[in-house]
Every structure is written in C-alpha cells, then in structure tokens.
Amino acid sequence: MVKLTTGNGRDIRAGFVNMGRNPGPGVAVVCDARALPFADNCASRILASDILEHFSWRETRTVLKGWTHLLRPGGLLDLR
Numbered sequence: 001m002v003k004l005t006t007g008n009g010r011d012i013r014a015g016f017v018n019m020g021r022n023p024g025p026g027v028a029v030v031c032d033a034r035a036l037p038f039a040d041n042c043a044s045r046i047l048a049s050d051i052l053e054h055f056s057w058r059e060t061r062t063v064l065k066g067w068t069h070l071l072r073p074g075g076l077l078d079l080r
Helices: 057-070
Strands: 002-006 017-020 043-048 071-079
Touching: 043 057, 057 071
Parallel strands: 002 017, 002 043, 043 071
Antiparallel strands: none
C-alpha cells in the first residue's frame, strides 16, 4: 500500500512517497498539491503537514476532496 506525504518541506518521511513543489533531496514527486498525480483509491495514508494554510479558503474543499479520492476505503488523511 502506498503512503503519500506532501507539505513537509525538508522533513522527508521514510516509507512514504514524498512530494513537494520543488525538487530536492528525498522528494520523489514534484507536483502541485492541488492535483496529486496518483490514481483514485491508491493510498492507505496521506500525511499533509503545514500545507493546507497555503491554499485560499475558497479552494480548500476542492483540495481536500481531491486528496480523499486517493485514499483506499479505511485510509487515513492526516492533516497537521
């Protein structure tokens, strides 16, 4: 099962696919967190740390819906 993490900056997590807006050490996927490039129902966990506050309140619902579509049934969306 895939575990995804976004918004962690330099806090690279072992066992996760680490995503970021910019390339860097440990960043496996460079992308915009508004549209994570994964198939629906692929992830058992998504860790979103220190990122949600960077979106406008107008787009927060859309971003969260996009992330939850990636979760498998019973998957965990961990917002920090």
